[in-house]
Amino acid sequence: MRKRVAIVGGGAAGFFLAVNLKEMCPEMEVTIFEKSKKVLAKVEVSGGGRCNCTNSFEAVTDLQQVYPRGHRLLKRLFKTFDHRDAYEWFERHGVRLVTQEDNCVFPMSQDSHTIINMFLAEAKRHGVEIRTQCKIESLEQLKDYDYIAITTGGGTASMTGTPVIDAVPSLFTFSIEDEALRALMGTVVEDATASIPGTKHRATGPLLITHWGMSGPAILKLSSYAARDLHDHNYQMPLAVNWTSSKEPEIQQELQEIIIRHPQKQISSIRPFNLPSRLWDYLVTKTLGERAQNRWQNLNKKELNRLTNALCNDQYQIAGRAAFKDEFVTCGGIDLSAINTNTLNAKTLPQLYFAGEVLDVDGVTGGFNFQAAWTTAYCVSMAISQLARCNQSPY
Numbered sequence: 001m002r003k004r005v006a007i008v009g010g011g012a013a014g015f016f017l018a019v020n021l022k023e024m025c026p027e028m029e030v031t032i033f034e035k036s037k038k039v040l041a042k043v044e045v046s047g048g049g050r051c052n053c054t055n056s057f058e059a060v061t062d063l064q065q066v067y068p069r070g071h072r073l074l075k076r077l078f079k080t081f082d083h084r085d086a087y088e089w090f091e092r093h094g095v096r097l098v099t100q101e102d103n104c105v106f107p108m109s110q111d112s113h114t115i116i117n118m119f120l121a122e123a124k125r126h127g128v129e130i131r132t133q134c135k136i137e138s139l140e141q142l143k144d145y146d147y148i149a150i151t152t153g154g155g156t157a158s159m160t161g162t163p164v165i166d167a168v169p170s171l172f173t174f175s176i177e178d179e180a181l182r183a184l185m186g187t188v189v190e191d192a193t194a195s196i197p198g199t200k201h202r203a204t205g206p207l208l209i210t211h212w213g214m215s216g217p218a219i220l221k222l223s224s225y226a227a228r229d230l231h232d233h234n235y236q237m238p239l240a241v242n243w244t245s246s247k248e249p250e251i252q253q254e255l256q257e258i259i260i261r262h263p264q265k266q267i268s269s270i271r272p273f274n275l276p277s278r279l280w281d282y283l284v285t286k287t288l289g290e291r292a293q294n295r296w297q298n299l300n301k302k303e304l305n306r307l308t309n310a311l312c313n314d315q316y317q318i319a320g321r322a323a324f325k326d327e328f329v330t331c332g333g334i335d336l337s338a339i340n341t342n343t344l345n346a347k348t349l350p351q352l353y354f355a356g357e358v359l360d361v362d363g364v365t366g367g368f369n370f371q372a373a374w375t376t377a378y379c380v381s382m383a384i385s386q387l388a389r390c391n392q393s394p395y
């Protein structure tokens with residue numbers, strides 16, 4: 001008897017799972033059910049239309065930094081299929097890749113359609129049936145299938161009856177109501193640290209000032225680490241920025257050295273840590289008011305301390321969350337304690353598998369979310385094909 005597999009969701013995880021299953025078990029009957037007219041819609045828009053499909057992981061020292069949720073599960077699954085395997089897989093399937101200086105991996109064509117076309121061609125070649133405009137609302141609709149894989153992305157897992165961690169947004173930018181700050185839009189600080197006072201959430205990296213507040217990798221990472229706290233506080237929380245990523249004593253020392261070297265110069269004219277001049281002007285004016293026009297030698301001890309504080313602990317109030325158009329994921333999904341962590345099937349319903357963003361696994365920007373989709377989908381295809389080959393019934 002040919003085994004039948006239903007894949008619910010025609011996104012990145014669904015297609016990766018379908019193609020791998022057919023490669024491992026060509027005799028298997030695989031059908032993808034997609035609720036919308038179009039498959040792989042997120043792949044198309046991903047990475048600004050270029051699809052940042054994985055990462056070299058060269059800068060990753062701790063998986064928790066890039067996967068705030070699901071890092072333990074992924075550490076285990078990466079032994080089976082990691083970023084190197086993904087890189088090799090795509091190249092083997094005709095998608096030439098390139099690794100950027102920032103470790104992000106893109107198709108050499110710089111076009112997400114290269115990946116979409118490959119998936120569609122592979123699915124066709126293997127005879128995967130694709131049923132679009134076919135929303136699955138209950139598992140009852142799939143009772144004729146031997147195995148069911150749920151790859152429905154963020155926020156749509158309730159129909160399976162498997163425990164779910166409430167989904168909330170991750171990877172967004174902060175709205176900050178400070179007109180003088182917003183006037184600096186376009187300013188980038190290469191090495192800033194953003195944190196939420198009173199919590200352990202902190203993230204380092206480039207920070208971009210926008211016309212609505214703050215964005216850039218440091219802010220996006222922070223939004224991911226603090227996704228649930230921010231949601232629970234209705235996106236109204238304090239924010240502290242260290243514009244230098246240096247410690248307070250180092251900042252004091254740098255300012256003292258400027259006083260010694262440039263006593264006659266105006267404070268605004270000599271920028272510590274090579275900060276962008278518009279930002280330095282803003283910080284000096286905010287901190288010293290009318291005395292911003294003073295010379296460095298006239299800076300008194302109190303003012304020196306206030307300037308140091310403005311550099312390493314500059315306080316703002318997050319006033320809301322703004323969309324980040326390049327990437328957006330949900331934090332939450334299928335509770336990992338409800339599934340078997342090697343095979344990703346439900347403990348209570350062994351023929352039911354999960355892969356991709358539907359799981360309570362999510363990463364920061366940089367190709368980590370697609371990598372989680374490839375890895376989990378691959379592991380599900382392995383688990384199903386091993387069972388099918390051995391003709392073992394999961395029931």
Ligand SMILES: Cc1cc2nc3c(=O)[nH]c(=O)nc-3n(C[C@H](O)[C@H](O)[C@H](O)COP(=O)(O)OP(=O)(O)OC[C@H]3O[C@@H](n4cnc5c(N)ncnc54)[C@H](O)[C@@H]3O)c2cc1C
Nearest residue numbers: 009011012013035046047052136153326356357367369370
């Ligand atoms: C704008 C944007 C840009 C992004 N860029 C990147 C990037 O460059 N790099 C990166 O790593 N990540 C990126 N991401 C995140 C990445 O797209 C997701 O992590 C990834 O798509 C998850 O894949 P998935 O297959 O699990 O879910 P999805 O890609 O969301 O696919 C799920 C599919 O299931 C379908 N579906 C849902 N419910 C049902 C149902 N009941 N019945 C049938 N079908 C259903 C949906 O219509 C959808 O097609 C981006 C996300 C966005 C929104």
